[in-house]
Amino acid sequence: MxxxxxxxDIACNPAAYGKKLKKAGNRKIVGYFCSYAPEELIxxxxxxxxxxxxxxxxxxxxxxxxxxxxxxxxxxxxEAALVGRFDFLDGVVFPHTCDSIQRLSDIWRMNxxxxxxxxxxxxxxxxxxxxxxYMTDVLTRCKSDLEVKLGTTISDENLKKALRxxxxxxxxxxxxxxxxxxxxxxxxxxxxxxxxxxxxVMECDRLLTLLPLVLExxxxxxxxxEPPEGKRVILAGGICNHPDIYxxxxxxxxxxxxxxxxxxxRYFENLTEESKxxxxxxxxxxxxxxxxxxKHAGLFTRAEYIVKTARERNAQGVIFLFLKFCDPHSFDYPxxxxxxxxxxxxxxxxxxxxxxxxxxxxxxxxxTFIHML
Amino acid sequence: xxxxxxxxxxxxxxxxxxGYSPDLCSYARSDIACATVNGGPIGGLPRPDMxxxxxxxxxxxxxxxxxxxxxxKVPLFILDTPFCHVGFADEAKRYVRxxxxxxxxxxxxxxxxxxxxxxxxxxxxxxxEGQRLWQAxxxxxxxxxxxxxxxxxxxxxxxIVTLRGTRDxxxxxxQLLIKMKDRVARGKGAIPNExxxxxxxxxxxxxxxxxxxxKFASHDACLVADTxxxxxxxxxxxxxxxxxxxxxxEAYTRIYLNIxxxxxxxxxxxxxxxxxxDGIVMHSNRSCKPYSIGQYDIQKIIEKERxxxxxxxxxxxxxxxxxxESQVETRIDAFMEVIKQRKGR
Ligand code: SF4
Ligand code: SF4
Ligand code: SF4
Numbered sequence: 001m002x003x004x005x006x007x008x009d010i011a012c013n014p015a016a017y018g019k020k021l022k023k024a025g026n027r028k029i030v031g032y033f034c035s036y037a038p039e040e041l042i043x044x045x046x047x048x049x050x051x052x053x054x055x056x057x058x059x060x061x062x063x064x065x066x067x068x069x070x071x072x073x074x075x076x077x078x079e080a081a082l083v084g085r086f087d088f089l090d091g092v093v094f095p096h097t098c099d100s101i102q103r104l105s106d107i108w109r110m111n112x113x114x115x116x117x118x119x120x121x122x123x124x125x126x127x128x129x130x131x132x133x134y135m136t137d138v139l140t141r142c143k144s145d146l147e148v149k150l151g152t153t154i155s156d157e158n159l160k161k162a163l164r165x166x167x168x169x170x171x172x173x174x175x176x177x178x179x180x181x182x183x184x185x186x187x188x189x190x191x192x193x194x195x196x197x198x199x200x201v202m203e204c205d206r207l208l209t210l211l212p213l214v215l216e217x218x219x220x221x222x223x224x225x226e227p228p229e230g231k232r233v234i235l236a237g238g239i240c241n242h243p244d245i246y247x248x249x250x251x252x253x254x255x256x257x258x259x260x261x262x263x264x265x266r267y268f269e270n271l272t273e274e275s276k277x278x279x280x281x282x283x284x285x286x287x288x289x290x291x292x293x294x295k296h297a298g299l300f301t302r303a304e305y306i307v308k309t310a311r312e313r314n315a316q317g318v319i320f321l322f323l324k325f326c327d328p329h330s331f332d333y334p335x336x337x338x339x340x341x342x343x344x345x346x347x348x349x350x351x352x353x354x355x356x357x358x359x360x361x362x363x364x365x366x367x368t369f370i371h372m373l
Numbered sequence: 374x375x376x377x378x379x380x381x382x383x384x385x386x387x388x389x390x391x392g393y394s395p396d397l398c399s400y401a402r403s404d405i406a407c408a409t410v411n412g413g414p415i416g417g418l419p420r421p422d423m424x425x426x427x428x429x430x431x432x433x434x435x436x437x438x439x440x441x442x443x444x445x446k447v448p449l450f451i452l453d454t455p456f457c458h459v460g461f462a463d464e465a466k467r468y469v470r471x472x473x474x475x476x477x478x479x480x481x482x483x484x485x486x487x488x489x490x491x492x493x494x495x496x497x498x499x500x501x502e503g504q505r506l507w508q509a510x511x512x513x514x515x516x517x518x519x520x521x522x523x524x525x526x527x528x529x530x531x532x533i534v535t536l537r538g539t540r541d542x543x544x545x546x547x548q549l550l551i552k553m554k555d556r557v558a559r560g561k562g563a564i565p566n567e568x569x570x571x572x573x574x575x576x577x578x579x580x581x582x583x584x585x586x587x588k589f590a591s592h593d594a595c596l597v598a599d600t601x602x603x604x605x606x607x608x609x610x611x612x613x614x615x616x617x618x619x620x621x622x623e624a625y626t627r628i629y630l631n632i633x634x635x636x637x638x639x640x641x642x643x644x645x646x647x648x649x650x651d652g653i654v655m656h657s658n659r660s661c662k663p664y665s666i667g668q669y670d671i672q673k674i675i676e677k678e679r680x681x682x683x684x685x686x687x688x689x690x691x692x693x694x695x696x697x698e699s700q701v702e703t704r705i706d707a708f709m710e711v712i713k714q715r716k717g718r
Binding site: 064065066067069070096098099100102103104105106107109110111119121123124125128129130131133134137138140141293294296299300324325327328330331332333334335337338351 | 391392393394396397398401428431432433435436437439440442443449451453455456457458459462464465467468471472475633634635657659662663665666667668669670687
């Protein structure tokens with residue numbers, strides 16, 4: 001599908017895309033970390049939200065700030081910033097999540113110059129009345145901070161439009177996921193990864209044009225597909241920066257039919273209620289969306305969610321995927337594994353460093369796992 | 374205790390067998406393992422009826438207590454103290470204060486009895502008094518020679534950590550203070566011949582405190598202060614003696630680890646001046662990201678502002694497998710050479 005080429009290009013090199021956008025000069029560009037960053041507010045302020053990923057270069061400059069025992073996301077993104085890869089950013093928004101991002105924010109504020117810095121200190125608890133009010137308060141402050149930093153005001157009308165826009169984008173991506181889940185052969189895993197990753201940096205207008213076209217193409221393909229062959233698996237974890245994993249899983253006889261990743265379903269799950277007060281509605285979405293282990297929404301919430309998703313998606317296995325040195329995900333893994341084992345859902349864990357293990361090694365691991373299913 | 378009694382490695386390995394990554398905090402790993410084997414230095418703690426944690430030091434605490442609450446099947450209360458990158462926002466203050474009310478409700482429900490507000494006031498006063506005395510004890514090391522070292526402080530710290538709010542703390546530190554003042558009056562130092570004064574940053578390397586203390590003493594160097602033990606009395610300025618309950622929200626939120634790196638550096642600079650420090654020993658503690666990430670930047674700030682040298686020791690507070698003795702020894706010797714040269718011997 002030629003339509004997909006654009007997504008692949010951008011997902012391969014988001015920074016190049018950011019630079020190009022900046023040159024076009026229409027909007028200020030605001031970088032952000034994490035799936036808990038309120039993109040809608042940035043968009044409503046007339047700026048362009050741009051999710052920051054590490055750019056995969058050798059770590060040199062960042063070594064002067066981060067010890068070796070930090071995850072490749074924080075080290076890689078600081079490195080990219082220090083070598084000037086993100087010079088096109090007018091500002092950066094840091095939602096509070098894990099201890100590593102928390103310190104990355106400080107280090108960034110102290111060392112990366114030329115763009116504004118905004119901390120959004122979200123609650124860690126998501127399941128109490130005070131946390132709910134605080135979440136709304138924090139978003140309210142974020143809105144007024146953005147107004148000051150971007151020299152603008154965010155009208156209610158623009159905010160509502162932003163909510164609608166993002167809901168629409170999320171609906172489209174979810175529909176693409178649904179189609180792939182119904183017929184895994186319809187789209188390669190690497191394609192869906194490119195779509196979602198690119199969506200986190202691309203201009204909304206462009207997405208609103210492209211995504212429906214992708215859906216149309218998929219619908220045409222839908223009926224001619226032969227019965228799918230791959231064993232159905234779910235990916236669960238944090239951020240994925242390695243599109244190759246999807247291909248290797250497919251070559252090993254598997255098909256990723258859903259995920260619980262932050263470069264995945266955590267991006268589009270749950271829509272924002274358009275009839276409510278916008279800030280309250282945004283807060284509600286963060287409180288109820290599938291939770292990231294850096295937050296707390298109950299003692300079993302995430303395991304229950306993964307079991308439920310595996311059942312709903314008819315998955316035969318779960319592959320855990322997270323970065324080495326990632327505390328929140330490493331802490332969650334043993335109990336979720338235990339529950340999956342108890343429920344009879346086979347699972348394996350892949351801890352990824354800056355570089356993937358050799359392809360042969362990965363292939364063997366995945367093959368062994370998938371044959372077992 | 375686990376670290377100091379050198380049981381850390383065994384317990385950490387047990388946790389790793391349970392699926393916990395060796396990269397996770399070794400306090401969490403050893404406690405999680407300890408609960409299941411009823412082991413550790415005192416044969417395990419009694420089974421809890423409830424668990425209470427506060428994330429003002431890290432996100433690890435949250436995950437760790439989730440694990441334990443699932444294991445013991447008991448209710449968990451989390452006091453969520455928003456991180457203060459550059460300040461303490463009004464809405465954060467309101468949030469923490471409201472959680473204190475939620476906390477009381479949680480306690481009343483779990484314990485099945487009402488909160489005694491008079492008792493709370495009393496405990497608040499005792500807590501503050503304990504902190505004042507602990508700070509006074511630490512202050513005595515500003516004298517030359519320092520009557521005690523950071524290694525002694527690591528030991529005496531136990532009371533303010535575990536018994537804060539009781540009379541015992543006050544009795545113990547009052548006596549300790551008298552003893553230290555007496556040593557000062559008699560010019561008695563923690564080490565025989567104090568020539569160089571150092572500051573320790575981060576959690577102690579528990580299984581190696583004695584070795585480190587002797588190593589530095591052999592260079593006539595005394596670690597006279599540290600950023601760790603002072604954290605238990607670092608937010609007294611926010612506490613209102615007559616309104617402990619309301620003011621504790623701020624005191625718990627603005628502690629040393631819950632503030633920005635630049636703010637931490639500022640506090641280190643103040644300690645350098647107060648204790649007349651010649652060099653800094655930083656423990657880059659692979660267990661503790663909130664304490665350790667940022668040390669390189671703090672090091673640079675100190676170098677720039679005060680021009681004093683620093684040493685970075687890569688290790689872990691409990692897990693001895695991360696301690697390379699001969700390498701650390703060589704680095705300490707080299708570091709002390711630099712300090713001696715700077716001080717003209
Ligand atoms: S894994 Fe969690 S904390 Fe990390 S970026 Fe994703 S949502 Fe944020
Ligand atoms: S991968 Fe894990 S440790 Fe790294 S930034 Fe995300 S949540 Fe934090
Ligand atoms: S050592 Fe660090 S990471 Fe571990 S519990 Fe203490 S503050 Fe948290």
